[in-house]
Amino acid sequence: MSFSETSRAASEIHRASVYAEWGTTLVCTLMVLLLIFAGAAQAAAGLRGSGDLAVVVERANGTLQVVETTGNSSLKRIEGLGDLSHASAVYSRDQRYAFVFGRDGGLSKVDLLEGTVVARVVQSGNSIGGAISQDGRLVAVSNYEPGGVKVFSADDLSLVADIPAEFGAGQRSKVIGLVDAPGQKFVFSLWDAGEIWLADFSAGGEPSLIKFKGIGRNPYDALISPDGRYYIAGLFGEDGLALLDLWHPERGVRRILPDYGKGEAKLPVYKMPHLEGWAVAGNLAFVPAVGRNEVLVIDMVTWKEAGRIPVHGQPVFVMARPDGRHIWVNFAFPNNDTVQVVDAESLSVLKTLKPGKGVLHMEFEPRGEEVWVSVRDQDELHVYDTASFELRTTLPAQKPSGIFMTTRAARIGL
Amino acid sequence: MMQWLALPISSLLACAVAAAGQPTPERQAELRYLLEQDCGSCHGLTLKGGLGPALTPPALAGKPPEFLQLTILHGRPGTAMPPWRAFINEDESRWLADRLLAGETQP
Numbered sequence: 001m002s003f004s005e006t007s008r009a010a011s012e013i014h015r016a017s018v019y020a021e022w023g024t025t026l027v028c029t030l031m032v033l034l035l036i037f038a039g040a041a042q043a044a045a046g047l048r049g050s051g052d053l054a055v056v057v058e059r060a061n062g063t064l065q066v067v068e069t070t071g072n073s074s075l076k077r078i079e080g081l082g083d084l085s086h087a088s089a090v091y092s093r094d095q096r097y098a099f100v101f102g103r104d105g106g107l108s109k110v111d112l113l114e115g116t117v118v119a120r121v122v123q124s125g126n127s128i129g130g131a132i133s134q135d136g137r138l139v140a141v142s143n144y145e146p147g148g149v150k151v152f153s154a155d156d157l158s159l160v161a162d163i164p165a166e167f168g169a170g171q172r173s174k175v176i177g178l179v180d181a182p183g184q185k186f187v188f189s190l191w192d193a194g195e196i197w198l199a200d201f202s203a204g205g206e207p208s209l210i211k212f213k214g215i216g217r218n219p220y221d222a223l224i225s226p227d228g229r230y231y232i233a234g235l236f237g238e239d240g241l242a243l244l245d246l247w248h249p250e251r252g253v254r255r256i257l258p259d260y261g262k263g264e265a266k267l268p269v270y271k272m273p274h275l276e277g278w279a280v281a282g283n284l285a286f287v288p289a290v291g292r293n294e295v296l297v298i299d300m301v302t303w304k305e306a307g308r309i310p311v312h313g314q315p316v317f318v319m320a321r322p323d324g325r326h327i328w329v330n331f332a333f334p335n336n337d338t339v340q341v342v343d344a345e346s347l348s349v350l351k352t353l354k355p356g357k358g359v360l361h362m363e364f365e366p367r368g369e370e371v372w373v374s375v376r377d378q379d380e381l382h383v384y385d386t387a388s389f390e391l392r393t394t395l396p397a398q399k400p401s402g403i404f405m406t407t408r409a410a411r412i413g414l
Numbered sequence: 415m416m417q418w419l420a421l422p423i424s425s426l427l428a429c430a431v432a433a434a435g436q437p438t439p440e441r442q443a444e445l446r447y448l449l450e451q452d453c454g455s456c457h458g459l460t461l462k463g464g465l466g467p468a469l470t471p472p473a474l475a476g477k478p479p480e481f482l483q484l485t486i487l488h489g490r491p492g493t494a495m496p497p498w499r500a501f502i503n504e505d506e507s508r509w510l511a512d513r514l515l516a517g518e519t520q521p
Contacts, residue, residue, distance in 0.1 A: 059459060085459030103458055126463055144464060174465065191465065218494070220465070236494060268489065268496030271455050272465060333452045334501065358451070376451070 050095045053112050053406045054363065056374065056381060057087045057100075060399035064100065066112055069365050069372070069405065072383050072393040076115045082106035082122070088129045088402050091409035092154060093136040098404070099154070101130040107141055109157055112406070119157040123150050131180040131413075138201060140186045142178035149175055149188055149199065151207075161207055167193035177222025177233055177275070179413040181246055189219035189233045189242075196222075196233060196244055196253055212253045215242040220290070223275040224413035230300075232256075234275050236290055243303065256303045257296060266291030267314065271332035274317050278413070281324035281344035288315035288329075295329060297347060307347050312338045317361065321386055322368035326350065330359045330373075339373065341389065351389050355382050363403035374400035437506050445506060449519055456494065461519060465494060471517040482511035 053075070056065040064078040081087075083104035090099050097118070100108045105124035108117050126145035132138070138160060140151045151161040165173040173190035181187050184202040189195065196215050199207040217237025224231050224246075231244040240258040245251060273288035280286075284306055285298040295318055297307040313335025319328050327342040336359050341351040358376030365371070370392060373382040376399050383393040408414040437445060450459055456466035467473060474482065486507040489497035502510070513519050 083458075083460055083462075085454060086464065103460075103464065104462075126458070128464070176465075220494075268500075269494065270452065270496055272494070333455075 048113070050112055050406050051366075053095070054372070055089055055098050055100070055110070055112070055404050056372075056397055056400050057084050057089075057402040057404075058398040059085045059087065059401045062102075063398065064098075064110065065397055065400075066115065067372075067381070067395065069370070072370075072395070074395055074397075078110055078115055078117065080117050080120075081108050081110075084401075086128065086401070089404040090130060090132040090139070090414070091404075091406050092132070093409055095406040095409045097154075098406075099130065099132060099139045101127055101141055103127065105143065105145075107139065107152065107157060109154075121152070121157045123152070123159075124148075128174075128176060129178060131178050131186055133180055133186070133201060134182055134184050134412075138184075140178055140180075140188075140199075142175035142188055144174040147172035147174045147190070147192070149178060149186065149197075151186070151199075151201070161199075161201070163197075163199060163207070163209070165190050165193065165197070167195065176220060179222065179224045179231065181224060181231065182228040182412065185246075187222070187224065187231045187244070187246070189215070189222050191218055191220065194219065194237075196231065196242065198244075198246075198249060210249060212244065215253045216240065216255065220272050221275040223278050225278050225285075225300075226280065226412060228412040232275070232287075234273065234287065234290065236269075236272070241287070241298075257298065257305050260289065260296060260305055260308070261292065264292075267293070269314065269332065270334070271314075271316055271336075273315055273332075276317065276319070276414075279318050279320035279327050281320055281327070284344065286318045286320065286327045286342070286344075288318050290314075295327070295342060309342055309347050309349070311340050311342070311349060312352065319362055319364065320344070321371070322364055322366070326386065328362050328364075328371060330362060336360070353384070353389060356380070360401045361403050363405055366405065366407040372403045374403055376400060435505055435508070437509055441506070442509070445502070445510060446513075446519065448501070449510060449513075461514075469514050469519075471515060474515055477515075479508065479511040479515060482514060483507045486510060 052068050052070045054067050062081050062084045066075045082102045085103045087102050098110045105127045106122045109119040111118050124143040127141050127143045130141040137154050138151050139154050142149050148164040165175050173192035175188050176191050178188040186199045194217050196212040198210040201207045216235040219233035220236040222233035233242040239261045240255045242253050243256045244253045269291050283300050285300050287296050289296050295309040299306040313331035315329045316332050317330050329340045337357045339353040340349050343350040355373050356375045356378040360376050361374045363372045371384050371386050381395040381397045385392050456464050457469050458464045461469040487499040489495045
């Protein structure tokens with residue numbers, strides 16, 4: 001064997017071993033790829049977005065029902081959330097996680113896709129609702145007992161700040177109307193103290209607080225305009241509403257519609273109205289009157305009363321369809337079997353629906369072609385077509401109350 | 415003869431009083447539901463309190479049933495508690511007051 005032959009043989013041996021190596025690598029690579037494809041196929045079967053999901057609070061037995069609004073069906077039920085009477089929810093920016101505020105002070109972080117509770121703290125004795133910060137990193141809870149606001153990391157629900165609602169001589173107030181506001185702020189009202197507080201978390205760490213005192217007796221709930229500029233608290237203890245312009249907090253809180261009920265006896269109030277979202281059509285805002293069978297109309301340019309719409313009972317929720325053309329209204333006991341639709345142009349009742357006793361909440365689908373209604377005493381969810389007012393779908397639910405769609409994640413104040 | 419009659423009459427009277435004082439079983443179920451759902455919207459479904467105070471036996475300890483009865487029927491002026499007399503009569507309010515004090519409020 002010549003040198004060249006020897007060299008060729010050696011190189012062939014080497015090449016063979018390289019080929020063998022390549023072969024092994026190839027087989028291994030193929031196997032890995034197969035595994036990846038198999039995994040991907042498995043994931044693809046269950047892969048879905050969460051932008052068309054909603055949770056429905058089933059308040060009697062403390063469960064959440066997860067529904068989807070593309071086909072209007074029920075997907076799953078989530079348990080282990082404690083006392084969900086008067087529960088509400090806000091969403092993480094990715095719309096995968098719901099933060100659920102229970103009446104028993106429980107704050108739960110729920111994974112809608114997996115149907116699991118990923119974190120839970122019982123952070124007070126008695127709470128009423130909450131909000132998520134502009135950057136999605138903080139979740140604030142408003143508490144009745146002990147009165148105040150606690151702020152948690154949206155990541156793991158660890159405590160970030162504790163704001164006791166102290167007033168007078170060491171008293172603590174129940175806190176209501178907590179919303180998020182632009183600039184990493186939370187705004188809330190003190191039921192017992194008649195104050196509005198603005199908590200600014202933009203500097204990180206402990207918040208800076210601005211307190212507006214003497215805003216009116218017993219603010220019962222509040223809302224913020226969709227642009228995050230105006231915070232309005234409804235007053236139970238006297239007439240009118242308290243308005244704070246967050247572009248100009250230095251101007252303080254002023255009273256609007258100060259005499260909408262002057263000289264008239266209030267009807268007994270069997271359920272506090274809610275101010276949630278902001279029913280706005282053009283320059284008009286629509287809010288429930290307290291102790292009256294009326295919807296109040298406010299001109300948002302002059303902040304004067306622009307009308308009162310006589311309705312079937314005392315309104316609880318007054319909610320604008322997303323396009324603002326119609327306003328849907330439900331009512332307090334004993335008129336809670338009815339829903340009315342108000343025309344935002346003529347300011348008159350357009351349609352009266354009778355879904356059944358115990359209509360507790362309504363939630364529009366993101367672009368408003370359908371609305372979901374919880375009918376407590378019938379243990380049903382109704383989905384209505386908002387153009388024809390026809391009942392499209394009925395789903396079973398156990399004493400349903402609040403309905404919360406994931407699209408709230410992208411809206412200021414919800 | 416009179417003695418024979420006396421017993422059935424007195425027991426009839428006793429029945430009549432009991433009937434006036436106790437709501438019918440159907441009405442009791444309605445009242446329990448009202449207590450849970452409608453009173454519950456302010457006092458909490460479990461009556462541990464909300465915007466309105468807790469109505470559990472420890473929270474109500476020492477309060478006479480008549481006080482609770484009057485509060486239910488006529489409300490508490492100056493507070494958010496409304497009068498319920500349009501929906502609940504005197505006997506029913508007393509029955510509710512007794513249930514609250516005894517903690518027998520489960521539907």
